[in-house]
Amino acid sequence: MPLSAGRKARSLGVAALVVILVCGWSCKPAPKTAYTVPVEYHRLPNGLRVVLSPDATAPIAVVAVYYKIGFRVEPRDRTGFAHLFEHMMFQGSANLGKMEFIRLVESNGGVLNGSTRYDFTNYFEIVPAHKLETVLWAEADRMRGLDITQENLTNQQGVVTNEVKVNVLNQPYGGFPWLDLPQAANVNWHNAHNFYGDLQDLEAATLDDVKAFFKTFYAPNNAVLVIVGDFEPGAALALAEKYFADIPAAELPAPPDLSEPRQEEEKRKVREDPLATKPALAFAYHMPERWTPEYFAMGLLDQILVQGQDSRLHQKLVQEKGVTGAVSGGINFPLGDMFDYNGPMLWSASLIHDETVTPESILALVDEEVEKLRTAPVGEDILARTLIKVRSGYYDSVGGFFGFGRANLLASLALFDDEPGRINRIEDEFRKVTPELIMKTAQDVLRPTNRTAVILKATAKPVGE
Amino acid sequence: MKTKTYLIITIAVVALALSLAAQKQAPPEGGKPKDFRVPAFRTFTLENGLGVTLVPYGTLPKAAVRFVIRTGNVNEAAEGVWLSDLMFDYLKEGTGSRTARAIAEEAAAMGGEVGAGAGGDQSSVGGTVLAEFAPAFVKLLADIVRNPAFPESELARLQANFLRQLAVAKTEPTSLASEAYYRLLYGDHPYGRVYPTEDMIKGYTAGLVKTFYERNIGARRTHVYVAGVFDEKAVEAAVREALGDWSPGPEVVTNIPRAATKRVINVVDRPGSIQSTIFIGRPVVAPESPDYIGLELTDSLLGGAFFSRITANIRENKGYTYAPSSILDTRFRSACWSEQADVSTEVTGAALKEIIFEIDRLGREAPAEEEVRGIQNYFAGIFVLQNSTPAGLIGQLAFLRLHGLERSYLETYVQTVYKVTPEDVRRIAGGLLASADMTVVIVGDLAKIKDQIAPFGPVAKLN
Numbered sequence: 001m002p003l004s005a006g007r008k009a010r011s012l013g014v015a016a017l018v019v020i021l022v023c024g025w026s027c028k029p030a031p032k033t034a035y036t037v038p039v040e041y042h043r044l045p046n047g048l049r050v051v052l053s054p055d056a057t058a059p060i061a062v063v064a065v066y067y068k069i070g071f072r073v074e075p076r077d078r079t080g081f082a083h084l085f086e087h088m089m090f091q092g093s094a095n096l097g098k099m100e101f102i103r104l105v106e107s108n109g110g111v112l113n114g115s116t117r118y119d120f121t122n123y124f125e126i127v128p129a130h131k132l133e134t135v136l137w138a139e140a141d142r143m144r145g146l147d148i149t150q151e152n153l154t155n156q157q158g159v160v161t162n163e164v165k166v167n168v169l170n171q172p173y174g175g176f177p178w179l180d181l182p183q184a185a186n187v188n189w190h191n192a193h194n195f196y197g198d199l200q201d202l203e204a205a206t207l208d209d210v211k212a213f214f215k216t217f218y219a220p221n222n223a224v225l226v227i228v229g230d231f232e233p234g235a236a237l238a239l240a241e242k243y244f245a246d247i248p249a250a251e252l253p254a255p256p257d258l259s260e261p262r263q264e265e266e267k268r269k270v271r272e273d274p275l276a277t278k279p280a281l282a283f284a285y286h287m288p289e290r291w292t293p294e295y296f297a298m299g300l301l302d303q304i305l306v307q308g309q310d311s312r313l314h315q316k317l318v319q320e321k322g323v324t325g326a327v328s329g330g331i332n333f334p335l336g337d338m339f340d341y342n343g344p345m346l347w348s349a350s351l352i353h354d355e356t357v358t359p360e361s362i363l364a365l366v367d368e369e370v371e372k373l374r375t376a377p378v379g380e381d382i383l384a385r386t387l388i389k390v391r392s393g394y395y396d397s398v399g400g401f402f403g404f405g406r407a408n409l410l411a412s413l414a415l416f417d418d419e420p421g422r423i424n425r426i427e428d429e430f431r432k433v434t435p436e437l438i439m440k441t442a443q444d445v446l447r448p449t450n451r452t453a454v455i456l457k458a459t460a461k462p463v464g465e
Numbered sequence: 466m467k468t469k470t471y472l473i474i475t476i477a478v479v480a481l482a483l484s485l486a487a488q489k490q491a492p493p494e495g496g497k498p499k500d501f502r503v504p505a506f507r508t509f510t511l512e513n514g515l516g517v518t519l520v521p522y523g524t525l526p527k528a529a530v531r532f533v534i535r536t537g538n539v540n541e542a543a544e545g546v547w548l549s550d551l552m553f554d555y556l557k558e559g560t561g562s563r564t565a566r567a568i569a570e571e572a573a574a575m576g577g578e579v580g581a582g583a584g585g586d587q588s589s590v591g592g593t594v595l596a597e598f599a600p601a602f603v604k605l606l607a608d609i610v611r612n613p614a615f616p617e618s619e620l621a622r623l624q625a626n627f628l629r630q631l632a633v634a635k636t637e638p639t640s641l642a643s644e645a646y647y648r649l650l651y652g653d654h655p656y657g658r659v660y661p662t663e664d665m666i667k668g669y670t671a672g673l674v675k676t677f678y679e680r681n682i683g684a685r686r687t688h689v690y691v692a693g694v695f696d697e698k699a700v701e702a703a704v705r706e707a708l709g710d711w712s713p714g715p716e717v718v719t720n721i722p723r724a725a726t727k728r729v730i731n732v733v734d735r736p737g738s739i740q741s742t743i744f745i746g747r748p749v750v751a752p753e754s755p756d757y758i759g760l761e762l763t764d765s766l767l768g769g770a771f772f773s774r775i776t777a778n779i780r781e782n783k784g785y786t787y788a789p790s791s792i793l794d795t796r797f798r799s800a801c802w803s804e805q806a807d808v809s810t811e812v813t814g815a816a817l818k819e820i821i822f823e824i825d826r827l828g829r830e831a832p833a834e835e836e837v838r839g840i841q842n843y844f845a846g847i848f849v850l851q852n853s854t855p856a857g858l859i860g861q862l863a864f865l866r867l868h869g870l871e872r873s874y875l876e877t878y879v880q881t882v883y884k885v886t887p888e889d890v891r892r893i894a895g896g897l898l899a900s901a902d903m904t905v906v907i908v909g910d911l912a913k914i915k916d917q918i919a920p921f922g923p924v925a926k927l928n
Contacts, residue, residue: 057523058853059499095490102772107839109846128846130496137493158784166807170740172636277632308578309569325626385574392576399525
């Protein structure tokens with residue numbers, strides 16, 4: 001039940017299968033092999049959105065329930081609560097006691113997990129296709145209501161405290177840069193607080209908090225149910241209606257103001273890491289608004305700058321200058337991709353380097369590459385290659401993790417845009433991007449005054465042997 | 466092996482007796498199981514000994530290509546740890562006709578990226594590309610594997626990367642535990658040498674890498690897998706053209722270890738550590754054993770699954786830890802089992818007690834039929850997942866090949882799973898997983914945990 005792409009994400013039972021949701025899509029040269037994702041979209045009378053995407057490649061069904069409540073929107077005196085609450089969804093409902101949900105799924109041949117992100121909390125199961133009904137029943141049971149004791153809450157406070165320890169407090173580079181960057185770059189509390197939660201806030205949570213949070217956010221009209229895999233759409237819709245239709249809707253609170261002011265001055269934050277022996281550097285720029293032409297241009301700039309070994313930062317920092325062994329980054333990195341969020345967001349990159357190299361000199365190298373993109377349009381060959389990377393990544397995404405990658409994309413498009421069918425139009429948006437727009441976007445987004453850098457100073461002594 | 470990927474099959478069981486209240490609804494059973502067969506594949510061998518397996522599968526227009534090469538850390542000398550890792554990284558630095566940048570750009574233009582990495586017994590060079598580029602990607606990979614330039618100019622940079630990686634690993638609790646654990650189990654065998662010294666890395670030369678390459682890479686050691694959507698004829702032609710005239714090269718060199726274990730609580734002292742990273746385990750049997758599949762089930766019931774006994778106990782009941790898990794780490798003709806958990810420092814002894822309690826309990830009392838049936842169903846489901854993606858299929862087939870298992874192993878796997886009895890599980894837990902001589906490694910704050918761990922065996926400080 002990870003908050004994030006932390007190092008200790010609970011295994012789902014299959015080797016080396018990681019959800020890789022690549023950040024871009026599609027292509028300018030028409031693909032030789034077209035691929036269209038089937039999408040059916042319904043809305044039940046109680047407001048529950050239902051998205052169906054059949055795929056008979058293997059006898060598997062993915063069920064994903066996404067609630068439109070992420071860590072951005074948790075109560076101010078309860079940092080980390082959205083994620084703690086995610087754990088409570090596994091602690092018991094009317095017909096499934098503690099551990100019974102997990103056992104039901106696994107002993108029917110499935111895997112499951114949940115996670116908390118900026119703008120949603122998700123729960124999913126990947127099961128043998130004939131167990132679809134079993135899982136829909138179980139998801140409906142916990143959407144209808146929870147049955148949680150103080151003992152269960154105390155237990156999960158212990159688990160989450162250990163999660164924070166193993167992913168942040170007891171590790172070198174803990175929370176770097178994914179907890180550090182938003183706190184340094186943003187000014188609106190919703191975007192700038194500690195998403196994992198301060199330990200005292202986690203400890204302060206009560207059963208009343210759990211009840212109130214469920215009542216406020218876990219309603220069918222604040223959720224989407226996505227089914228991907230080997231099933232018959234009519235039958236699946238009937239099952240969705242059978243189990244979910246009688247769950248009452250709730251009155252949803254007005255969404256909070258998540259907006260960030262335009263950043264006009266470069267920011268720097270220094271963080272000391274007493275557990276690390278090698279320094280690290282991260283930097284981020286605020287993204288343009290979702291689904292604008294500039295946003296898709298940033299999707300291509302992400303590919304050009306940091307995705308893959310052909311990318312400019314890899315070539316410059318790894319291959320030419322030997323500053324680091326790897327540069328990683330992206331939009332909504334490492335928690336998600338460019339489609340699964342709904343508010344202000346950062347494009348970022350980070351690396352670990354040697355103490356003999358200064359962060360300033362690394363940023364100067366980054367600027368060299370960025371400036372090229374800000375001062376001249378990229379060549380058609382670069383654009384063509386970038387669009388191929390994007391198309392390949394799109395296929396990985398819609399096929400990835402047994403169909404969960406597709407479910408994630410459909411859920412986001414339904415929840416944030418009310419239009420899951422956009423999954424098949426994404427490539428058109430990328431095709432519209434011109435070299436001139438890429439340059440203009442680089443000028444506006446990748447300007448030094450829109451940048452935040454986090455400098456990690458390593459202050460540990462090595463653990464000798 | 467800088468990054469270890471474990472095959473973790475998880476499974477489950479509730480330690481608590483169920484008291485389903487009468488008014489509770491029972492979950493719907495669902496429909497009838499759909500047939501699943503492992504997708505058909507074709508394997509052939511070229512005259513020079515190179516193996517090829519083609520697995521047409523699925524509809525997404527992408528192909529996974531992987532050259533699996535029968536070498537890795539197992540072929541390293543005592544003073545040459547990570548030399549195979551260095552060699553595989555070095556392959557991407559250029560060939561007789563391509564620079565590193567050209568390799569990266571060509572692969573990207575196919576929608577892919579070249580990955581190369583050493584493993585314990587076998588290593589890989591490969592990636593995934595858009596379907597139409599599969600033949601071209603095979604040729605690119607062939608050039609990388611056959612004609613490496615090992616340019617002197619790039620060595621210092623690769624060494625610096627390795628030194629940095631080593632420094633980072635030496636600050637990570639799990640890496641420190643892993644280093645100690647495998648050294649204790651495998652001693653002087655290459656499997657016991659997880660990390661090199663800084664001096665080793667600094668001493669590596671392009672000449673040493675070249676020698677390692679010549680001794681360990683060639684057609685006979687290589688098997689090419691292509692899975693997904695691709696033009697089968699064109700790919701076969703590309704393989705024959707690009708690899709048919711490769712020299713057979715060296716024979717496979719095996720080195721089968723004798724693993725040892727002793728109940729000692731070995732501590733890597735990490736003052737100030739707020740958690741203790743615990744490894745507790747021992748050598749077990751490898752895949753050629755008739756007990757291996759039973760062991761896989763036992764492992765999952767005990768610690769592998771989300772609702773396995775140990776996880777239910779120390780996470781869902783006690784709240785001592787976040788992601789405890791047991792792991793079956795399988796090598797060639799050798800394997801070891803371990804439970805691994807990062808627990809809060811103040812409950813180190815309590816967590817260890819519960820882990821040992823669960824292992825011993827399963828060795829004493831056969832689990833209920835229902836509990837075993839749940840795991841068997843879980844395995845049947847996971848089996849479909851493992852064999853229903855191009856990359857997963859390649860992984861499965863490479864596993865079979867390494868361990869000398871027939872295709873029938875895969876075809877009868879689920880049946881074999883369902884033949885395991887509760888008494889088999891008890892016998893395996895009580896025998897193969899006997900806790901009395903399990904090796905324990907803890908990375909944590911020795912002063913704070915000393916008294917807690919003393920009841921479980923003699924304590925040895927490793928650093």
